[in-house]
Amino acid sequence: MLRDLDFRLGKGGFYFLTGPSGAGKTSLLKLLYLAQRPTRGRIQLFGEELSGAPRDALPQFRRRIGVVFQDFRLIRHLSAFDNVALPLRIAGASEQETEGPVREMLAWVGLADRASARPPTLSGGEQQRVAIARAVINRPELLVADEPTGNVDADMARRLLHLFTSLNQLGTTVIVATHDIGLISATPGAQMIRLENGTMLDPTGGLKNPPPRTPGSEK
Amino acid sequence: MTLDWLFAAPAERRLLGVRPLRGPTPWVIAIMCFSMLIVAAAGLALAGTAGMVAKGVESRFSLQIPGGNGNLEATLQRVRSTPGVSNAEAVPESEMRKTLERWLGPAGATADLPIPALINFDARPGTDLGAMERRLASAAPGSRVIAQRESLAPLLRSLRALQWIALTLVLMLAGASAAAVVLAARGALDTHRFTIEVMHGIGATDIQVTRLFQRKIAVDALAGSIAGAAAGALVLLALAAGSSFAGELTGGATLSGADLLILALIPFALTALATFVGRAAVLAALREAL
Numbered sequence: 001m002l003r004d005l006d007f008r009l010g011k012g013g014f015y016f017l018t019g020p021s022g023a024g025k026t027s028l029l030k031l032l033y034l035a036q037r038p039t040r041g042r043i044q045l046f047g048e049e050l051s052g053a054p055r056d057a058l059p060q061f062r063r064r065i066g067v068v069f070q071d072f073r074l075i076r077h078l079s080a081f082d083n084v085a086l087p088l089r090i091a092g093a094s095e096q097e098t099e100g101p102v103r104e105m106l107a108w109v110g111l112a113d114r115a116s117a118r119p120p121t122l123s124g125g126e127q128q129r130v131a132i133a134r135a136v137i138n139r140p141e142l143l144v145a146d147e148p149t150g151n152v153d154a155d156m157a158r159r160l161l162h163l164f165t166s167l168n169q170l171g172t173t174v175i176v177a178t179h180d181i182g183l184i185s186a187t188p189g190a191q192m193i194r195l196e197n198g199t200m201l202d203p204t205g206g207l208k209n210p211p212p213r214t215p216g217s218e219k
Numbered sequence: 220m221t222l223d224w225l226f227a228a229p230a231e232r233r234l235l236g237v238r239p240l241r242g243p244t245p246w247v248i249a250i251m252c253f254s255m256l257i258v259a260a261a262g263l264a265l266a267g268t269a270g271m272v273a274k275g276v277e278s279r280f281s282l283q284i285p286g287g288n289g290n291l292e293a294t295l296q297r298v299r300s301t302p303g304v305s306n307a308e309a310v311p312e313s314e315m316r317k318t319l320e321r322w323l324g325p326a327g328a329t330a331d332l333p334i335p336a337l338i339n340f341d342a343r344p345g346t347d348l349g350a351m352e353r354r355l356a357s358a359a360p361g362s363r364v365i366a367q368r369e370s371l372a373p374l375l376r377s378l379r380a381l382q383w384i385a386l387t388l389v390l391m392l393a394g395a396s397a398a399a400v401v402l403a404a405r406g407a408l409d410t411h412r413f414t415i416e417v418m419h420g421i422g423a424t425d426i427q428v429t430r431l432f433q434r435k436i437a438v439d440a441l442a443g444s445i446a447g448a449a450a451g452a453l454v455l456l457a458l459a460a461g462s463s464f465a466g467e468l469t470g471g472a473t474l475s476g477a478d479l480l481i482l483a484l485i486p487f488a489l490t491a492l493a494t495f496v497g498r499a500a501v502l503a504a505l506r507e508a509l
Contacts, residue, residue, distance in 0.1 A: 059424045060422070061422075065422075067420060073413075075236075075417055077236030078234070078236070085230065086417075086421055089230060090418065090422055090423045090427060095230065
């Protein structure tokens with residue numbers, strides 16, 4: 001259960017969310033990618049108060065968020081291509097508009113030759129890469145990743161981090177929940193939020209270098 | 220409502236991972252459509268029969284003359300010359316005795332049994348029946364004019380009641396079909412809950428998710444309806460071709476063009492009902508999630 005959380009993520013920032021297992025990292029991420037509503041308090045995203053927003057209003061905000069799930073959440077009966085293409089198709093892109101970016105993204109995560117493979121035939125690392133490709137295919141404004149490097153080797157972890165930082169440099173706000181100290185240390189300038197027992201470990205210093213409160217920042 | 224949801228891109232059709240016409244829905248709909256068609260045909264045939272009988276006796280009267288037919292020919296001429304009367308005919312005594320024999324056995328055919336004379340006639344529309352009855356009564360003392368529609372009223376009431384029963388049965392079958400579709404839709408939602416959660420998480424709207432299920436329900440329902448209707452049509456054709464049951468079913472009345480049109484619309488109406496109910500069930504279930 002999360003409690004007494006009050007922080008603001010700057011637009012275009014790069015954040016790591018850390019803490020021991022059960023600290024509430026996944027719960028906090030679920031609030032951020034609008035999979036849950038808070039029982040109390042407020043969540044502002046993209047300048048909009050969304051805690052009590054009608055559910056019909058949520059899809060348009062979810063389309064601006066890319067999510068890498070801890071358990072990948074790939075649709076088993078769809079090919080890797082179709083899984084990655086899903087956000088574009090849901091957003092209304094035509095097949096012509098979908099084909100190129102999806103092929104490019106699959107090539108980037110090293111799965112160009114596995115485009116027609118279904119998730120059960122992919123290794124854990126390959127599934128993770130498909131999940132990441134799906135999360136970033138539509139250039140989200142907010143990227144939320146829950147242990148994104150948990151199933152990939154060091155080289156792929158470095159490439160994924162490079163993808164995240166590249167997206168971040170293009171303006172995407174990135175928040176990554178991880179235990180991977182190497183990942184954190186390899187990302188200079190990233191800020192860190194530490195959770196323990198559902199609250200920030202040090203509410204005054206947990207968020208290092210808090211950004212200034214500017215319009216459009218996410219709270 | 221546009222029908223673009225029915226013609227989805229192949230990628231969209233792959234999302235549920237199941238091919239149409241799988242599962243029990245087409246079979247259930249086929250059985251329901253078959254039953255609805257047969258019951259509706261019976262109801263319409265009864266309506267036709269009732270209408271035919273009612274029309275036939277609407278202006279038909281009988282002049283009943285107690286004591287036999289001693290002066291029947293003169294009475295018949297008086298009836299024919301009465302204003303407003305057309306097509307007057309005396310019912311032969313032999314015919315009446317034959318009818319009585321069916322009810323009473325050989326005793327009905329003996330000459331010992333007194334029977335009245337009977338003249339059937341039609342009254343022209345707008346005829347003053349009271350005046351006509353007085354005039355005919357003076358032509359044959361003790362005679363009585365009987366409106367045949369009154370004699371057949373119990374039969375017509377029974378036919379109308381059977382029509383209502385048939386309509387109620389059709390509506391009940393439609394309700395049962397709708398309930399089956401709701402159960403099938405809920406089952407499909409449970410089966411595909413994970414896919415739905417992923418789609419919602421990525422930003423799919425309820426309408427986008429519903430379209431996937433609506434299409435499958437529509438295709439299943441249409442296929443089932445057409446199969447059920449085809450089987451029903453074959454049965455009706457076989458009945459109409461002369462089986463003994465056909466006579467019982469239709470009472471000699473044929474289905475009119477309007478009746479056939481109604482029967483032809485049943486599979487499409489059932490498909491539309493299933494699609495609408497399925498869509499509503501899916502939307503209602505989705506609204507329970509965030």
